Amino acid sequence: MLRGVLICPDQELGDRLVSVLLDSRRVGMVRRLDAYPNTVELGRFIRASAPEVLFLSIETRNQALEIAKYIHDKVPGTQVVAISRACDPQILLETMRVGIREFLSPPFDPSAVLDTVKRLEDLVEQNPPSFEGTDSVFAFLPAKAGSGTTTIAVNTSLALSRMPDNHVLLADMDLNSGLVGFMMSLNKTQYSIVDAAENALEMDENLWPKIVSKKDALEVLPAGKMRPGFRIEATQIRHILSYARRHYSSIVVDLSGMMEKYSVEILHEAKQVFLVTTAELPALHLCREKLAFLRSEDLDGRVSILLNRSQKRGQISLQEMEKLFGMPVYMTFPNDYAGVHAALTAGKHVNSSSALGGCYRELAESMAGKKAAVPEKKRGFMDLLPRRKTEVEVL
Numbered sequence: 108m109l110r111g112v113l114i115c116p117d118q119e120l121g122d123r124l125v126s127v128l129l130d131s132r133r134v135g136m137v138r139r140l141d142a143y144p145n146t147v148e149l150g151r152f153i154r155a156s157a158p159e160v161l162f163l164s165i166e167t168r169n170q171a172l173e174i175a176k177y178i179h180d181k182v183p184g185t186q187v188v189a190i191s192r193a194c195d196p197q198i199l200l201e202t203m204r205v206g207i208r209e210f211l212s213p214p215f216d217p218s219a220v221l222d223t224v225k226r227l228e229d230l231v232e233q234n235p236p237s238f239e240g241t242d243s244v245f246a247f248l249p250a251k252a253g254s255g256t257t258t259i260a261v262n263t264s265l266a267l268s269r270m271p272d273n274h275v276l277l278a279d280m281d282l283n284s285g286l287v288g289f290m291m292s293l294n295k296t297q298y299s300i301v302d303a304a305e306n307a308l309e310m311d312e313n314l315w316p317k318i319v320s321k322k323d324a325l326e327v328l329p330a331g332k333m334r335p336g337f338r339i340e341a342t343q344i345r346h347i348l349s350y351a352r353r354h355y356s357s358i359v360v361d362l363s364g365m366m367e368k369y370s371v372e373i374l375h376e377a378k379q380v381f382l383v384t385t386a387e388l389p390a391l392h393l394c395r396e397k398l399a400f401l402r403s404e405d406l407d408g409r410v411s412i413l414l415n416r417s418q419k420r421g422q423i424s425l426q427e428m429e430k431l432f433g434m435p436v437y438m439t440f441p442n443d444y445a446g447v448h449a450a451l452t453a454g455k456h457v458n459s460s461s462a463l464g465g466c467y468r469e470l471a472e473s474m475a476g477k478k479a480a481v482p483e484k485k486r487g488f489m490d491l492l493p494r495r496k497t498e499v500e501v502l
Contacts (some may be wrong), residue, residue, distance in 0.1 A: 108132070109227060112156050113139040115164035115190065120213070124162060124190060127215045133224045134160065138311060143170040146177065153182055154353045155312040159231045161188045162211075165198060179206040181412065184236035186227050203204065209393050240352035245474055246377040249364040250384035250394035255415040256480050257286045258447055258457075259383060259440065259467070260361040264457040266471035267357055268325035273475065276319070276349075276355045278328040280373065281363035285330025289324045292454030299331025300347075304339045305345035315350070325356070339369040348376050357474065366400065376404055379474070381437070383413045386423055395431055411437035413470075418442060438473075440466045 111134045115121035118141055128134040161178060164352035165171040173304040175187050188209040189202045199210060207225050240394065268275040278300060279287035288296055298318040306314060319326045351358050360377070362370045374380055382403065384394035394412065401410050412432060414425070417439040429435050443463040450457045457464045 109134045110157045111136050111160045112158040113162045127220050151312050164190045165189045165191050175205040184234045243357040244377045246360045246380045251390040254383045256383040262467040263470050264359045266468045274355045275357045276326050277312045277359045279330040288329035293320050296320045304343040307343040310350050341372045344369045344372045380410045385416050414439040416442040
């Protein structure tokens with residue numbers, strides 16, 4: 108089914124066309140405007156609706172032709188169909204000059220409209236519309252509950268949002284125990300990811316700002332209240348991410364670690380998956396198990412392991428962990444319980460001048476492409492000494 112929009116100041120004309128299009132069951136009308144938008148409004152309208160076909164009234168010729176030219180230049184592949192009460196040869200010639208090849212006029216005979224739709228389907232299949240959108244989608248996945256994944260996701264997102272020209276969305280996709288709203292003191296927020304999912308197909312530039320919340324420069328989509336019976340479908344996730352890709356430069360998703368179907372869908376959409384673990388044996392065991400699953404999904408090339416609450420003299424060395432995982436640890440984060448507690452109490456980010464705050468900033472910089480992908484590891488003298496075998500070998 109084609110995704111269609113309508114711009115038509117003549118409401119009666121627009122209603123007649125929409126009725127025939129819906130009866131055809133070949134076009135889904137997602138948006139309509141009853142006035143010609145200016146360039147800024149048009150850009151916002153197109154980003155929000157992402158149409159495959161624009162049905163455009165050419166009653167006010169100059170404004171309509173400017174819109175058609177904008178679509179032709181800025182959104183290649185989007186088909187434009189001119190509609191008008193009169194079939195004037197001069198008007199048809201002018202529309203053809205700006206790339207419009209289809210024209211409809213009353214009484215909108217269903218068979219003629221269906222023939223037009225079939226031609227549009229072929230054109231869209233051959234040359235799908237190209238919408239600008241970011242590929243910077245980052246998923247944070249805990250190896251085990253309580254690994255501190257949300258703390259890393261929140262603080263890294265805040266650091267990312269403080270960078271110039273970086274419009275960042277943080278989405279809490281843990282429907283069972285999402286803590287992003289609590290950690291950022293957004294408890295009074297009325298809407299959540301549930302509302303975004305329920306309205307995914309109708310999402311537009313008017314509804315989205317009512318659903319997201321703001322924390323400084325960061326926009327947040329919290330998990331909201333617990334709803335055990337609610338399930339997000341993969342199609343809903345695709346629509347939400349598709350909308351967000353067109354409006355943000357970076358998208359950070361905090362997952363539950365339960366590997367729900369929608370979580371796996373997000374992992375496949377992500378540019379990079381941060382698998383967060385701690386040095387405890389149960390967490391390391393589950394980290395290896397999730398790595399095996401991600402490899403079975405052909406996602407191992409996108410996975411980076413983050414070691415949280417790292418201790419300088421842990422019972423298991425970094426080299427032993429990397430041998431267990433079969434891949435290097437991407438970054439380590441020091442244990443700073445007092446700093447995290449102070450930030451949580453104040454509803455703010457961890458002090459950026461602390462060692463832990465510096466790690467969040469470093470990870471954000473690597474996500475933004477401002478630093479080498481894998482930070483250089485510092486080995487101490489003790490790391491060079493032979494160690495006794497540990498229980499890690501029996502995991």
